[in-house]
Amino acid sequence: MITSTNRFWVTAEAITGDEHTGYIIDWDQRRWYAVNGPNKLLPAEQGKEIDILRRHIDGLSRNVYSITVDDEGLLVSISTSLEDDPTLIPHYPRYANAPSLQECPTIRLSKLTELDRLGPKVDLMSYLNSSAIAKKVVFKYSILFQWRKQIWDELHLTKSLPRHPNLVSFDRIVIDDAESRVLGFTTVFIPGGTLHENQDRVFRLEWLQQLTAVVDYLNLDLGIVHQDIAPRNLLVDPETSKIRLFDFDRAARVGQPACIPERNDVTGVIFTLYEIVTQDEHFRRVPFEEQDPEAVQHVEWPIRCELNNDIALYRNHLNDWIRQRRQICEEKQVQKVPAFNTPDIPRPTPLLRGKDETGEPVYEAPLVRSRADALRLKENIISWERPPQRAIKLQ
Template sequence: MIDDESKYFSLSGDIPIGGPSTWHVTDWDQRRMISVTMDGEQDDESIATEHLSRHSSQLPSHIYRIYISHSGEIISTYTDTKKDQTQCVHYPFLHELVLPEGVQTIQRDELEELDRLGPDADLVAYPAWSKGPAKKVVFKYYFLWQYTQMSWKEMNLWMRLPRHSNIVPFDRVVVDELEGRVIGFTNDYVPGGSLEENKSRVFKLRWLRQLIQVVDDLNLRYGIAHQDIAPRNLLVDESIDSIMLFDFNFAARINNTSHDEGESYCEDRNDIKGVIFTTYEVITRDDSLRRKPHEEQNINDL
């Protein structure tokens, strides 16, 4: 289940002079968008998300917009589909994707949802090809057009990376069961939580060496910058006592400085700085420096 702090998100709104104001809020857990209208000029989307969080679990799926009073109660609801702000997302056909040798596909209806790990990420399982328990994997997908480009590039980069002992393995490309369109991908599931989620483990010098090595390999051998090295993107595979890096949605080719979303290299997000800040954060449990924008993060502050 997605935690309450990450459950709601708003990308757009309508704030006419004098009001009323409307924010279009995404409920990541229910994978739906609901418009929240309030009197006056409300330029803070957090007010709308707070109101929605109180009512979302009781709202039927055919409700697309709610009108909220100053006290946070629902004045009226709207079921007209013209009020639905959800936009159609393009999913490419499988033949538009060149699969590297050895990368397989799986249909969405073969996946059994086990848990919602976060926005656009579910824990799922599918039958193992040999006798034994079903294989657990993480299914990453998108249903907002704003994330289409980033998701597509992450999938294409991750599945082409050589297998590495300190990178969570790419698993399969996921296609829909109707037309065979590409809707996402899966990667191996590593239990135990990230370094941000699970602080009970003593961080080992061995893991730091492994993190430095995988960053060196990405940067110097493959020409790839992860650009989001942080405790939230580091797992520990306890079966082999190894750090595991995942989540390549900000990764980019180091020699590419174009401004296409999810592709351009940004020196302010360089991986060396990421390793240093991550080490400091893991040891001290102080993440105040990392909460600053990347361009304001200064190693000399440590």
């Protein structure tokens, strides 16, 4: 479920005179709120409005859009007026207008049943397959304009990955019911939790070997850098007893601007093994450009997890693999991979909004619009809002 720490996110701030307004998304309800209060209570860029909303949210009805508090953070007023609805709606392209997706299977949002909320923008869902058997999947989506390209890029990269025993597989594209717009995608669900969540299981030497092999496959054969190798992104498939790598939202093609040297996957594997063995994550609690893999390679590792082999075998394999990768880079043996460019997101169709002072028609094709305006114009919108998880019984 979505934790209290991860439940809220400030999307924007505004200061008008002595008053500060923070615009916040509640990922649990997938709902926007405006929190208004004095500047001295809500200084800019400190996230204090999240504390205020967290304090009051359980007492707010589901039609409240905005709250105002006093110097002590006590509730002064609320607004249920559509004029105060801060919700912004990104453009979702029609499936029919996306040639790059036409060969992918689809499923309508209404066919998915929510089972759990795994985190912001990630839900555990199920649907009935062609044999009328419930299939569990992980649904990734975006309700923010700022992240629409990220989910679009991740969708294309994930669907392009060949089937591999150590990668979580793409499942379907999720489209809305009214206009078949692309909302996100699903991947196969692997039960059992991540290596970060389930630290009691024995970490096997072959899992490290599988991890280095699949990283080589991604980097050297496919020209893809994951850029977020970590225990939280590794699962163990209970059917095969093999590890599975997932979550390609930070991935990039080798040589593209989004490929950041400091986030290279060799460094990611070094930190991942150290964190699994020692259960110590402090080396990556600094910005990634300040992270130093050398700091963990040349120190003693206190063993705080159960291993199926001597720690020396793990470290020897890691060190041998690092040497091999360095040699490959020095000798420039990296295989040339055909260039792949993610297609641009199809732009919205211009809509007639009226006429200007000369009588000429005025068209608009916004990439983001306010929900209040869309409702006034009687346009179709994607309804993302849902009850808080504490108030419902999931399947």
